[in-house]
Amino acid sequence: FCLFPAVAMPTVSRVAVCGGTHGNELAGIYLVREMLKKRADGTEPVSVVTVMSNPRAAQLCVRYVETDLNRCFTRAALRPLPRTSPYEMIRSQELNALLGAQRSVDLLCDLHNTTANTGLCLITYSDRDWICLHICKHLQREMASTPVRYVHFDIPLNEAYSLDSVGKHGFAMEIGPQPHGVVRSVIFSAMQEGVQLMMDWICQFNSGTLFEGGWVDVYTMVKNIDYPRDSETHMISAAVHPDLQDRDFCLLHPGDPMFLCFSGETLRYRGKEALYPFFINEGAYYEKGVALSLARKRRVQIPSVL
Amino acid sequence: FCLFPAVAMPTVSRVAVCGGTHGNELAGIYLVREMLKKRADGTEPVSVVTVMSNPRAAQLCVRYVETDLNRCFTRAALRPLPRTSPYEMIRSQELNALLGAQRSVDLLCDLHNTTANTGLCLITYSDRDWICLHICKHLQREMASTPVRYVHFDIPLNEAYSLDSVGKHGFAMEIGPQPHGVVRSVIFSAMQEGVQLMMDWICQFNSGTLFEGGWVDVYTMVKNIDYPRDSETHMISAAVHPDLQDRDFCLLHPGDPMFLCFSGETLRYRGKEALYPFFINEGAYYEKGVALSLARKRRVQIPSVL
Numbered sequence: 296f297c298l299f300p301a302v303a304m305p306t307v308s309r310v311a312v313c314g315g316t317h318g319n320e321l322a323g324i325y326l327v328r329e330m331l332k333k334r335a336d337g338t339e340p341v342s343v344v345t346v347m348s349n350p351r352a353a354q355l356c357v358r359y360v361e362t363d364l365n366r367c368f369t370r371a372a373l374r375p376l377p378r379t380s381p382y383e384m385i386r387s388q389e390l391n392a393l394l395g396a397q398r399s400v401d402l403l404c405d406l407h408n409t410t411a412n413t414g415l416c417l418i419t420y421s422d423r424d425w426i427c428l429h430i431c432k433h434l435q436r437e438m439a440s441t442p443v444r445y446v447h448f449d450i451p452l453n454e455a456y457s458l459d460s461v462g463k464h465g466f467a468m469e470i471g472p473q474p475h476g477v478v479r480s481v482i483f484s485a486m487q488e489g490v491q492l493m494m495d496w497i498c499q500f501n502s503g504t505l506f507e508g509g510w511v512d513v514y515t516m517v518k519n520i521d522y523p524r525d526s527e528t529h530m531i532s533a534a535v536h537p538d539l540q541d542r543d544f545c546l547l548h549p550g551d552p553m554f555l556c557f558s559g560e561t562l563r564y565r566g567k568e569a570l571y572p573f574f575i576n577e578g579a580y581y582e583k584g585v586a587l588s589l590a591r592k593r594r595v596q597i598p599s600v601l
Numbered sequence: 602f603c604l605f606p607a608v609a610m611p612t613v614s615r616v617a618v619c620g621g622t623h624g625n626e627l628a629g630i631y632l633v634r635e636m637l638k639k640r641a642d643g644t645e646p647v648s649v650v651t652v653m654s655n656p657r658a659a660q661l662c663v664r665y666v667e668t669d670l671n672r673c674f675t676r677a678a679l680r681p682l683p684r685t686s687p688y689e690m691i692r693s694q695e696l697n698a699l700l701g702a703q704r705s706v707d708l709l710c711d712l713h714n715t716t717a718n719t720g721l722c723l724i725t726y727s728d729r730d731w732i733c734l735h736i737c738k739h740l741q742r743e744m745a746s747t748p749v750r751y752v753h754f755d756i757p758l759n760e761a762y763s764l765d766s767v768g769k770h771g772f773a774m775e776i777g778p779q780p781h782g783v784v785r786s787v788i789f790s791a792m793q794e795g796v797q798l799m800m801d802w803i804c805q806f807n808s809g810t811l812f813e814g815g816w817v818d819v820y821t822m823v824k825n826i827d828y829p830r831d832s833e834t835h836m837i838s839a840a841v842h843p844d845l846q847d848r849d850f851c852l853l854h855p856g857d858p859m860f861l862c863f864s865g866e867t868l869r870y871r872g873k874e875a876l877y878p879f880f881i882n883e884g885a886y887y888e889k890g891v892a893l894s895l896a897r898k899r900r901v902q903i904p905s906v907l
Contacts, residue, residue, distance in 0.1 A: 474780030480840040534786040
């Protein structure tokens with residue numbers, strides 16, 4: 296066990312808040328529209344750029360027009376493209392030019408909603424990004440109504456595929472449950488509060504406040520599980536079991552019910568290790584063959600920062 | 602007050618169960634697929650035709666491809682059409698030829714889901730269809746887990762626009778809450794149980810059972826209420842208030858909170874009459890300019906039938 300010394304880190308001067316990366320995740324879309332109404336008066340201590348990531352999809356209230364924008368930020372996808380490429384492939388390059396590339400923002404917060412009962416998650420590619428971890432700790436301390444969790448996708452940064460990966464620091468702020476194409480007031484308010492608390496933390500941090508270190512629970516994604524499917528038609532043959540539905544981040548033990556077949560049969564979790572399910576029955580993942588994801592939880596020690 | 606004599610009614614010999622009239626309402630789609638797997642063995646006491654109403658939309662998991670199929674069954678829409686008409690306009694004619702027109706089924710049950718917390722509703726165009734009302738009463742008696750309600754759209758039958766209107770008797774069986782593009786096990790099971798109880802009632806009725814009369818609460822739709830909108834952009838500027846969200850069929854009084862603006866202001870119900878809200882924050886109705894519908898409730902006396 297070791298106590299880290301306080302780490303001095305550069306200020307977070309340029310922040311991007313993005314919504315509508317998926318055009319039917321409405322809390323982020325309406326929040327960005329609200330933020331765009333309030334013109335900057337030039338006296339803010341932090342420069343915030345507010346972006347509607349996929350305006351065409353938002354206009355149509357669909358996740359995407361041609362391909363999932365939030366899979367278009369890999370190094371490979373950001374190479375020069377023919378003009379005839381899908382809309383989202385071109386849009387990801389525009390967004391990378393605006394927010395990433397040479398003029399990378401210090402922090403990119405990308406707003407998302409899920410049909411799963413996740414509460415608020417900060418989803419990142421790093422389990423040692425002290426800025427993201429401290430913001431998470433701040434939200435956990437300050438948000439009374441919503442559970443806040445830190446999710447880590449353990450992927451090399453050059454394979455990172457999502458918009459938040461183009462900032463120097465970045466995360467998806469994912470809040471659920473909310474149906475796609477619907478805005479629920481409590482979800483909108485939680486997102487608004489989450490963004491405000493993030494900005495408060497950044498302003499305090501930039502003005503020299505020391506934030507004490509401590510521990511944060513990190514959920515590292517281990518694997519995805521698909522729906523059971525008919526061997527001939529490949530159509531799904533079961534729904535998430537009622538005992539598992541809406542139990543995101545509740546430990547799933549070997550033998551626990553996982554699916555209830557349309558024919559009535561219960562299928563159980565056959566893994567050897569108890570793990571934490573999340574994104575349980577997320578609507579947009581049917582087409583990706585993901586009924587839920589499973590994570591391992593561990594406590595990560597973070598240093599004091601200033 | 603009068604006690605009706607028992608009414609002798611013709612048997613219900615031909616039944617249609619339709620799903621996927623909206624291609625992203627998944628409980629009905631998976632239930633119809635299950636029913637289609639079980640081939641009729643020719644010994645059933647009732648002839649049931651099972652129909653995937655909008656297979657193209659179901660394939661794409663969207664509400665519709667070109668236009669809302671469930672608005673294409675008015676008398677006007679069923680007139681001869683050019684071949685270049687939208688897919689759903691042509692499909693409504695195929696369905697009418699199959700289920701309505703000269704060879705009308707005795708009862709058409711069309712399966713729907715909503716993001717609103719409606720429980721199970723039978724939605725009809727009549728408040729004196731004894732078959733529909735008795736089926737409703739049967740479901741109310743037998744379904745333990747789900748509230749069952751009878752909703753009446755007070756529209757002349759020749760203006761009826763939905764698929765269920767082409768049967769001699771018919772209703773939409775609407776169950777929520779469920780996000781579109783998602784199947785939740787408890788919603789699927791409730792729908793399966795609702796259809797099974799309907800079939801049980803029909804079989805008993807056809808075999809000469811007398812069903813006692815009594816009273817059924819009927820919710821007659823009075824009006825729709827749109828979301829508050831920005832006067833310039835016409836974009837919605839408020840979400841359904843947290844105190845109203847998910848309170849379908851709970852009496853709304855004048856002065857009760859109705860919307861919470863994204864700017865923080867509460868807007869209240871300004872009607873003069875307490876009414877019953879339903880379809881509160883239904884995802885598919887954003888494009889129709891409907892945040893919720895309001896109904897008047899009254900008790901309807903129904904005769905014994907045999």
